[in-house]
Amino acid sequence: MSPRPSRRALIGAAALTPALGLAAWRRPEGAxxxxxxxxxxxxxxxxxxxxxRYYGAAVRAEQLRENAGLRAAVLRDCQVLTPEIHLKWNSLxxxxxxxxxxxxxxxxAFSQRHGMEVRGHTLLWDQGTxxxxxxxxLQRRDWSLMSGHLERVLKRYAxxxxxxxxxxxxxxxxxxxAGLRRNVFHQAFGPTYIERVLxxxxxxxxxxxxxxxxxxxxxxxxxxxxxxxxIVALARRLRASGAPLDGIGVQxxxxxxxxxxxxxxxxxMTRRLIDExxxxxxxxxxxxxxxxxxxxAARDQKVADETRRYLETMLAFPxxxxxxxxxxxxxxxxxxxxxxxxxxxxxLNRGLPYDAxxxxxxxxxxxxxxxxxxx
Ligand code: G3I
Numbered sequence: 001m002s003p004r005p006s007r008r009a010l011i012g013a014a015a016l017t018p019a020l021g022l023a024a025w026r027r028p029e030g031a032x033x034x035x036x037x038x039x040x041x042x043x044x045x046x047x048x049x050x051x052x053r054y055y056g057a058a059v060r061a062e063q064l065r066e067n068a069g070l071r072a073a074v075l076r077d078c079q080v081l082t083p084e085i086h087l088k089w090n091s092l093x094x095x096x097x098x099x100x101x102x103x104x105x106x107x108x109a110f111s112q113r114h115g116m117e118v119r120g121h122t123l124l125w126d127q128g129t130x131x132x133x134x135x136x137x138l139q140r141r142d143w144s145l146m147s148g149h150l151e152r153v154l155k156r157y158a159x160x161x162x163x164x165x166x167x168x169x170x171x172x173x174x175x176x177x178a179g180l181r182r183n184v185f186h187q188a189f190g191p192t193y194i195e196r197v198l199x200x201x202x203x204x205x206x207x208x209x210x211x212x213x214x215x216x217x218x219x220x221x222x223x224x225x226x227x228x229x230x231i232v233a234l235a236r237r238l239r240a241s242g243a244p245l246d247g248i249g250v251q252x253x254x255x256x257x258x259x260x261x262x263x264x265x266x267x268x269m270t271r272r273l274i275d276e277x278x279x280x281x282x283x284x285x286x287x288x289x290x291x292x293x294x295x296x297a298a299r300d301q302k303v304a305d306e307t308r309r310y311l312e313t314m315l316a317f318p319x320x321x322x323x324x325x326x327x328x329x330x331x332x333x334x335x336x337x338x339x340x341x342x343x344x345x346x347x348l349n350r351g352l353p354y355d356a357x358x359x360x361x362x363x364x365x366x367x368x369x370x371x372x373x374x375x
Contacts, residue, residue, distance in 0.1 A: 044077040044353070044364070047371035053315075054322035055371060056080025056119065058284065061106040063332050069358035073328050077353070080163075081111050082119040082283070082324050084334075087157075088128030089149055096132045101156065108160055119283070119324065120161040122213060123150060124197060125168035126183035137188040143196070146185070150200045158205035165213035165249055165283065166201045167194060171230045174223065179230035194234075195243045202244035212238075213249030213283055217269060218310065219258040228262075228269040232276075239276045248273050249283035250314075253326070254306050254351075257290035261306070263313050274319045282314060284326040287351035287363070288335055297362075299350050304362035311370035318375035323367070331356040 048055040056078045064071055074081070085091050086103035093099055111118050122128060124146075136145055158164075172181035180186055185193040194212075201210050212234070216227045231248060238245045254261075273280055287303040294302075314320050327333045334340060335349035348356055353364035 042368050044367055044371060045079045047368045048079065048323065050372060051315075051374060052318075053320070053371065054079040054117070055367070056082060056117075056322065056324040057328040058082040058084040058121070058324065058326045059107070059328070060084050060332070061086065061103040061110070064110060065106070067331075070329055070332065073354050073358050075114060077328070078116060080117045080119055080322065080324060081107060082121045083107050084121075084327070087121055087123075087153070088125060089123075089133065090128050090130040092153065093133075093149075094130055096130075099152075104157070108157075112160075117163070118161050120157060120164035120208075121283070122165040122168040123153060123201065124166065124185065126181065126185070128168065129184055134184045137184055141188045143189065146189075146193075146197070147200060150197065151204055154201060154204035158208055162205070162207055163209045163281075164201060164205065164211060166198055166210050168213045169215065170194060170212060171214045171216075171227055171234065173226035173230050176230075179226075179233060195238065195241060198238070198243045198245055209246045209279070210244055211247045211249045211281060211283075212245060213251060215251035215253055215284070217250055218252065218254060218261055218266065220260065220262040220265065221258065224258075224262060225265060228265055232269060232272045235273055235276045235278055239278070245278065247279040247281055247321070249281050251284035251326075252282050252310065252314075253284060253286055253288065254310055255288040255290070256302060256306060257288070261309050261313065263309070266310075266313050267316075270314060270317050270320070274317060278319075280314070280317065280320045282311075282320065282323040285310075285323060286326045286333065286335060288340075289349055289351060292347045296350065296355075300362040303351055304366040307363050308366040308370055311367065312373065315370055315373055316375055320375070323371065325352055325367075327352045329354040329356060329358055331358075 044055040057074065059074060059081050064074065083104055091100065108118055133145060170181055171179060173179055176182055177186065180191050198210055214231055216224055217231065218224060235248060270280055287306050289299055289303065292299065311323065330336060330348045330350050330352050333349055333352055335351055350361065353360060353367055355361055
């Protein structure tokens, strides 16, 4: 484990949103039995903090600015925010040399005002790399472009953001090379681009928690099985070579169409990662519905059951330091945008803790209960 001060301790110590627990609601004589929904649900921040963990959500600064309902939900539940889009290279520098830092700066200012932390998602992602940089890397294989990007972003943000998804989605067991995705970085610099990037990230952000973040570990099928092995193999390789890696981010985009969760496989993977001295963060939790059949309540129950099963498995390990959902309200979910959403009339996916009108759903309750479990 890293010698740096535990992130969990830092977040646990922060004074955050006030609790709105059951005690906040008192039923006046003759009032209807159902209490107002918002005041009956314990905050996810409180639930997580009680176990030395954190809860957070991915957001976009402009959505927070424009939607009071989302803001209220974020303020009551989140200790941590992840910028859903705006820290990616193609958002920061869509055109070479023209920088767009404002949305991340705004999110940081908001989080600072409200005593929250921000996760750095993400320094490097094939799909988040601007076209001009891809072309340049492939043609010239010039590492200085990569170095310049890492230095610029970390010098600006590392003092405030101390938890980084340094590399996003480096694994590919189907079309990859030895389990690694043949992304633009692999093509330009070979498989050790990972070590080099981690080294440079550590040099610019010596106090930060450095993470490799990936998806596709949850189900009992040959692809997920291979991916679980591949992430463990990568972690071993990096730890053996002394690369400065502190943790693995498991995205956890759950999907009801993929059958039962691979509970044993998940346990085994997590134990092996921990045995390598790594911490684990659940970085992008949400649930994709398979059919949209049934009432909203029935759909919400399925989503909640899947969430609960997953978290009960993962949060049995104290080294799982936090849970971030990929959004907070169904109104703003990548699963409700094309191409995930097949047509404009399709129902919204209901895979986040709040519905589109910011009412907490069964998933919120499942998260709250699971976060309270003692590891
Ligand atoms: O802002 C432009 C808008 O001006 C334009 O009209 C529109 C046309 O397509 O595109 C808009 O940008 C889109 C942006 O989301 C905002 O909606 C991008 O095309 C779209 O690619 C972008 O998608 C994001 C994606 O990452 C790529 O950055 C998703 O919202 C975001 O949820 C998703 O997040 C990823 C994680 O980073 C990594 N793990 C998987 C996860 C889900 O794909």
